Amino acid sequence: MWSMRNLFTLLVLLFVAFVLALFLVQNHSRTSDLSLDLVFVAWHLARPIPVAVLALGSLIVGFLLGYVSGYRKRGALERKIASKSAPSFDQKNAWS
Numbered sequence: 001m002w003s004m005r006n007l008f009t010l011l012v013l014l015f016v017a018f019v020l021a022l023f024l025v026q027n028h029s030r031t032s033d034l035s036l037d038l039v040f041v042a043w044h045l046a047r048p049i050p051v052a053v054l055a056l057g058s059l060i061v062g063f064l065l066g067y068v069s070g071y072r073k074r075g076a077l078e079r080k081i082a083s084k085s086a087p088s089f090d091q092k093n094a095w096s
Helices: 004-026 051-085
Strands: 035-037 042-044
Touching: 004 051
Parallel strands: none
Antiparallel strands: 035 042
């Protein structure tokens, strides 16, 4: 059964996917020259990179960083919950 929260999440994800697909279709032929100029060194790519590739690469890196960060936080939270729910040993009442 679809709850309102699940339905809303699905609609938001479909909207974001639609906007992303539209962006990729409209910008498939555009390119960008990339360079990094620091004080002591400068880099410049030999060929321009398509904007769609840059957008998809940024999206993938963002999802990976978010997944890794969430995975670490989830592990810390699970350890915290496990330590609080573990039975404690009370020395005073050990033999009573």
